[in-house]
Amino acid sequence: MPLDPEVLNEVERSLDRCGANPAFLDRFYEVFLASSPKVLAMFEHTNFYRQKRALQASLHGMLLHARGAGPEPDPYLLEVAKRHSRGQLSIGAELYDLWLDSLLVTVKEFDPQCTPEILAAWEQAMTQGIQFFLTHY
Numbered sequence: 001m002p003l004d005p006e007v008l009n010e011v012e013r014s015l016d017r018c019g020a021n022p023a024f025l026d027r028f029y030e031v032f033l034a035s036s037p038k039v040l041a042m043f044e045h046t047n048f049y050r051q052k053r054a055l056q057a058s059l060h061g062m063l064l065h066a067r068g069a070g071p072e073p074d075p076y077l078l079e080v081a082k083r084h085s086r087g088q089l090s091i092g093a094e095l096y097d098l099w100l101d102s103l104l105v106t107v108k109e110f111d112p113q114c115t116p117e118i119l120a121a122w123e124q125a126m127t128q129g130i131q132f133f134l135t136h137y
């Protein structure tokens with residue numbers, strides 16, 4: 001179900017404020033990799049220059065998805081979801097909890113205008129995208 005566009009605008013503005021600080025995605029991966037040895041091991045051979053740019057694009061994809069922009073899923077987000085599915089990266093549901101918590105912690109640190117409402121909006125928007133990933137597991 002598409003989310004309230006106003007709520008999503010809040011998230012988009014928050015993402016812009018976070019992204020204004022070049023350390024945002026570095027910090028996200030620092031928090032996420034520290035959240036579990038399992039996560040750390042999965043990113044052992046990752047090129048983070050590339051990974052951070054891909055994540056940036058997919059965060060916008062997640063927001064587009066939550067807007068329910070059209071009848072077809074965003075083809076880029078679909079590719080990323082399939083990459084995480086069984087048989088490829090095999091990312092189970094419990095790891096998405098760590099991903100989401102890490103993202104919320106980082107947003108709280110980096111958005112100077114962060115409020116509990118904005119964090120709740122992030123959580124709603126990302127939960128929709130995570131559902132989409134899990135649907136394609």
Ligand code: HEM
Nearest residue numbers: 039042043045046047054055058080091095096099130133
């Ligand atoms: C909905 C949440 C997530 C989003 C939006 C996301 C996004 C992405 C994107 C865009 C890529 C790069 C795909 C490519 O172009 O190669 C990627 C790769 C990857 N993701 Fe995720 N991801 C999410 C959740 C997770 C979780 C929970 C894990 C668990 C550890 C995870 C582990 C990985 C790994 C291991 C890679 C491959 C890194 C490499 O190429 O070395 N992701 N993810």
